[in-house]
Amino acid sequence: MLPPETALWNFVEAAVRDVFRAYNFQEIRTPIFEETALFARGVGEETDIVAKEMYTWNDGERFDEDALRKEWISRGDTENRLYVEGTTPVNTYLNPLRLLLINHRPPRSGSGPVKPELVCFRAQVTPEAVELLLRARAHTRSAEFVRQYGGDALYLQTAGLRIVVPSGTADSATWIDTQEVEIEQFQARTPVFKSSQSLTLRPENTAGVVRAYIQHDLEKRGLNKLYYIGPQFRRERPQKGRYRQFYQIGAEVIGPASAGSESPARDAEVLEMLATLLDRLGITDWNLELNSVGTPADRAGFNEALRKALEPVAATMCADCQRRAVTNPLRVFDCKVPEDQSIIETLPRITQFLGEESRKHFDAVQEILTKVGVRFSLNDRLVRGLDYYTRTAFEFTHGALGAQNAILGGGRYDGLSEALGGPAAPGIGFAIGEDRLVMSLKATAEGVLRKPDVYVAPMAGMNGDAARLARELRRHDLVIELGDDGFRLKKSFEAATKAGAKYILIVGENEVKADAFALKNLATGEQVSVARAELARKIQGR
Numbered sequence: 001m002l003p004p005e006t007a008l009w010n011f012v013e014a015a016v017r018d019v020f021r022a023y024n025f026q027e028i029r030t031p032i033f034e035e036t037a038l039f040a041r042g043v044g045e046e047t048d049i050v051a052k053e054m055y056t057w058n059d060g061e062r063f064d065e066d067a068l069r070k071e072w073i074s075r076g077d078t079e080n081r082l083y084v085e086g087t088t089p090v091n092t093y094l095n096p097l098r099l100l101l102i103n104h105r106p107p108r109s110g111s112g113p114v115k116p117e118l119v120c121f122r123a124q125v126t127p128e129a130v131e132l133l134l135r136a137r138a139h140t141r142s143a144e145f146v147r148q149y150g151g152d153a154l155y156l157q158t159a160g161l162r163i164v165v166p167s168g169t170a171d172s173a174t175w176i177d178t179q180e181v182e183i184e185q186f187q188a189r190t191p192v193f194k195s196s197q198s199l200t201l202r203p204e205n206t207a208g209v210v211r212a213y214i215q216h217d218l219e220k221r222g223l224n225k226l227y228y229i230g231p232q233f234r235r236e237r238p239q240k241g242r243y244r245q246f247y248q249i250g251a252e253v254i255g256p257a258s259a260g261s262e263s264p265a266r267d268a269e270v271l272e273m274l275a276t277l278l279d280r281l282g283i284t285d286w287n288l289e290l291n292s293v294g295t296p297a298d299r300a301g302f303n304e305a306l307r308k309a310l311e312p313v314a315a316t317m318c319a320d321c322q323r324r325a326v327t328n329p330l331r332v333f334d335c336k337v338p339e340d341q342s343i344i345e346t347l348p349r350i351t352q353f354l355g356e357e358s359r360k361h362f363d364a365v366q367e368i369l370t371k372v373g374v375r376f377s378l379n380d381r382l383v384r385g386l387d388y389y390t391r392t393a394f395e396f397t398h399g400a401l402g403a404q405n406a407i408l409g410g411g412r413y414d415g416l417s418e419a420l421g422g423p424a425a426p427g428i429g430f431a432i433g434e435d436r437l438v439m440s441l442k443a444t445a446e447g448v449l450r451k452p453d454v455y456v457a458p459m460a461g462m463n464g465d466a467a468r469l470a471r472e473l474r475r476h477d478l479v480i481e482l483g484d485d486g487f488r489l490k491k492s493f494e495a496a497t498k499a500g501a502k503y504i505l506i507v508g509e510n511e512v513k514a515d516a517f518a519l520k521n522l523a524t525g526e527q528v529s530v531a532r533a534e535l536a537r538k539i540q541g542r
């Protein structure tokens with residue numbers, strides 16, 4: 001992004017901060033990358049975002065197991081064992097292969113029991129590794145082992161992995177022998193890391209905000225109204241309005257139910273704020289599409305009905321839909337394959353399955369919107385592409401955007417905090433695609449860019465005096481472009497015109513002596529001599 005276009009982005013962001021302030025939102029800044037499991041659990045493993053679009057890598061210290069083995073051997077330690085553990089790879093970045101290299105020193109006479117040295121590292125799962133894993137799993141789990149190497153074992157558990165440990169204690173366990181496990185086999189394919197962690201460039205920011213809510217105990221503050229502006233990353237096929245690094249402007253209202261976080265008034269307020277923002281930016285031809293995706297209980301019934309309806313037809317649908325029909329039927333509504341659309345049209349809709357509470361909540365949101373004069377249309381196919389949504393779900397679309405017509409999307413996520421291990425914390429929020437927002441503006445960069453008020457043109461040897469004058473004028477909130485005394489007057493005039501300055505101010509020896517300067521209006525050609533003390537007022541036209 002280059003100037004002058006960045007002026008449009010600044011224009012948008014300034015309006016955003018201004019409007020959000022009026023609704024008492026405050027800024028939160030979360031990290032650009034987080035632990036992979038946060039997004040997998042928060043956004044949902046079956047969503048396109050998690051299944052296909054995340055930028056994920058293993059972050060850890062390089063581990064040189066060969067050097068370590070040599071060191072052990074040189075110390076006269078004899079028994080090096082390698083143990084492999086992990087689970088069948090559903091998601092390789094969630095379940096990386098875990099290897100434990102164990103140095104089991106032979107006990108010396110007179111010394112007490114020896115504690116084996118243990119180094120643990122992780123690698124990506126390969127087909128060969130799976131074979132080994134299955135064999136390793138034959139060695140059953142042992143609580144004793146977990147106790148002995150508790151730290152590492154616990155880490156495994158928090159990463160959502162099942163633990164496979166050998167039977168018996170570390171001393172009596174039957175280990176897979178190093179000879180059997182060709183460690184180089186893994187090394188050749190992918191580097192292995194000591195205690196590596198799987199990290200992901202954030203594909204969205206709601207999970208990060210809720211993680212922060214839990215981690216920093218934001219519950220204590222009651223209702224949190226937070227907003228953010230920043231880059232997000234998804235490996236999608238790039239096209240107009242769809243990028244791999246894109247920017248979101250988002251907001252989240254989250255807190256304990258006792259702080260009113262569940263109230264339909266919050267849903268309506270957020271939607272009304274968005275309407276206000278778009279109007280303020282001069283974007284008027286938007287359409288607000290509204291739906292309720294119900295509570296998890298409502299959705300259980302819906303999922304059942306969807307599964308039934310999909311059973312006879314799934315085989316004729318795309319591969320993704322065939323999988324979704326089994327794992328997460330709701331996600332069938334995300335399908336973009338044209339041939340599948342006629343089938344999807346015939347599927348049951350969530351609105352038929354809303355319970356009394358959900359319906360009342362949804363009605364209340366609509367009632368407030370109508371009262372405050374925010375127009376909307378109901379769309380019962382709208383389920384949104386992320387798993388955390390409950391009840392209100394919405395999108396604002398804009399005709400001028402073409403295929404990627406969703407300028408923003410959002411909704412409630414009443415169970416997200418609990419799904420991430422936090423307290424109950426109902427919430428609602430949205431994210432605007434800033435790239436798309438800028439594309440739908442009628443305003444132009446030239447129109448919002450603030451051009452220099454004055455081009456200060458120093459005559460030969462006058463750089464210092466010109467800089468002093470520029471400094472004084474900038475204190476009056478004027479935009480000053482400062483020239484160079486190496487320029488002849490003609491070149492200074494050209495530079496001033498090119499910069500789009502309103503005035504040119506000549507700083508020569510005589511002017512400094514008289515403490516009055518030649519100020520020329522570049523549009524009208526009018527030139528006057530103005531005393532230093534009067535300059536700012538004259539330029540501001542006061």
Ligand code: HAM
Pocket residue numbers: 203204205206234236241242243244245246247248250251252385386406407408409410411412413428429430431432433434435436
């Ligand atoms: P989302 O619908 O995935 O929701 O993204 C929100 C908006 O980000 C989209 O409507 C679109 O304007 C923009 N966007 C998404 N992907 C791209 C892309 N590849 N290129 C350009 N723009 C894109 C969320 O992200 C949720 N976190 C919103 C939310 C907040 N829900 C509750 N709170």
